[in-house]
Amino acid sequence: MRFIELWTNQFRNLVSQRIPVDNRQVFLIGPNGQGKTNLLEALYALCYGSSFRTNQLKELTVHGEKAFKIVGIYLGDDQIRHTLMLEWKDGKRSMSLDDREVKDRKELIYNIPCIVFSHDDIFFIKGEPEQRRRFFDQTMSMYNPLFFDDLRRYRLVLRQRNQAIKDGRFELLDLYDLQLAKYGLAIQSERTRAVYEFDQIFPSMYKDVSQNTMEVHIEYHPSWNDCATEEEIVEYLARTRSRDISMLTTTSGIHRDRFLVMEAGQPFSQTGSTGQLRLASLIFRTAQMAFFQKKTGKEPLILVDDVLLELDFEKREHFLHLMQTYCQAFFTFLPEEHYFSELAEEGALLYTVQEGRFLN
Ligand SMILES: Nc1ncnc2c1ncn2[C@@H]1O[C@H](COP(=O)(O)OP(=O)(O)OP(=O)(O)O)[C@@H](O)[C@H]1O
CATH class of the missing domain: 3.40.50.300 (P-loop containing nucleotide triphosphate hydrolases)
Structure with a gap:
């Protein structure tokens, strides 16, 4: 093209x-x-x-x-x-x-x-967790329409659930919890797979270009880390419902997942120099290109x-x-x-x- x-x-x-x-x-x-x-x-x-x-x-x-x-x-x-x-x-x-x-x-x-390389990419490494979630969601959405659909549906249910909490319509939460668990688990599983594969690409690219002897790699920490099935997520949501109600929002779920770039057991955003972080952000994009190619040809x-x-x-x-x-x-x-x-x-x-x- x-x-x-x-x-x-x-x-x-x-x-x-x-x-x-x-x-x-x-x-x-x-x-x-x-x-x-x-x-x-x-x-x-x-x-x-x-x-x-x-x-x-x-x-x-x-x-x-x-x-x-x-x-x-x-x-x-x-x-x-x-x-x-x-x-x-x-x-x-x-x-x-x-x-x-x-x-x-x-x-x-x-x-x-289409992939953009821009100065703002540095926030994928040193910015808020939301920035890295966005990066990985974008990476997966580029080749996986099902993932894109699940994300859209999850966000919609999350908005509805948060609104129900704010409106005090707690009778709706059982239904929303089922849907949140369904789409959330699909997203969590896909993120786990994708991060594993991305981590096969990114560290070696970074090492090649930076000539850095330390290994940099990506870790994925799902918010529902201890839940492997929809039932377990639904139970977890029921157990933490009172916390959600007092905080007026859904306090767990894939919108709270964290992706970390680590070097020698520490977040790279804390150990890397500005130059190294900038380089890593360029490599993030290059790895995104390579990942996309691997998935789609x-x-x-x-x-x-x-x-x-x-x-x-x-x-x-x-x-x-x-x-x-x-x-x-x-x-x-x-x-x-x-x-x-x-x-x-x-x-x-x-x-x-x-x-x-x-x-x-
Ligand atoms: N909505 C707009 N209407 C008219 N001019 C605009 C608008 N938005 C931005 N500009 C102008 O566009 C110019 C910025 O263009 P651009 O961001 O493409 O710069 P650039 O050539 O990439 O420069 P740099 O090397 O600094 O990034 C500025 O002069 C700005 O005033």
Whole structure:
């Protein structure tokens, strides 16, 4: 799969324009604040119908306007040209694929798998547990539609259960507990399997690039650690119900699971230097790519937002070697970062980005 051209209209600071991108590698080069990341965001929004920077699609419209539209023409794995469109208008999102309305964003997840490398990825290592849950849920949702469905259902039941607790409608809890246990156990089992497999990939990649002698690995600590069946979870929820009622929320479940990155028995967020944490976050993404490929046999589209800056030459070489298996890649660079030539293949497409314009 590969994008061939993009059309942007009233999207952030991007000038409304057609941008040909028919190349395995597209480099976007320009000073700060010119619109490089905005184009990556537009591509991501086309792939998933959402942004990796905000939950509010209305923020993506150019200041002062109420609508934006992006269109991407891509060559699918079937070697046929397809047209994806995302529009935000009158407070509503609409999407289409080949002029057919896309009603559920889920349809898109498996269409163009897309992975973003960004500075914020460091929070997967040193941020709140929620950040790592999101990372692993995303990793699993990329290849497993059942997992994605279970997550959606779990979240819905969790919201309903919390509301029932707040409203004092305790007679509903027995029913919600059964559903929470059903979807929760499926998610817990899948997380256990996926972390085991991810842990076969991530530590050796990290060791290769960092040349660190200490082992870094991932641990999964489910909130319902001692429950192996739905019945056991239901019993546990019944036993802890009074605690939930006094806290006005569901205090256990897969929304409280913890994923830890450990080094020598300690959380890596406490032992690693900022440089090591940053490198580990890049490797997290690279391992996500490798994991996705192992599961599906497909290569993802990658969007790499100026994250190589802090790596020295040797680490960069190692790292770039690891991340070559993509169907198409968009990289952003500042003009002074001349090392993009280390990465560019012959014939790669180079754009200079200036005030939302893409010039080559
Ligand atoms: N909704 C919007 N409407 C108009 N302009 C916007 C909007 N949102 C952001 N901008 C502008 O877009 C520019 C930021 O673009 P972007 O984040 O793509 O920068 P960049 O080229 O990736 O730079 P950096 O190297 O600093 O990351 C800023 O000038 C900002 O004012």
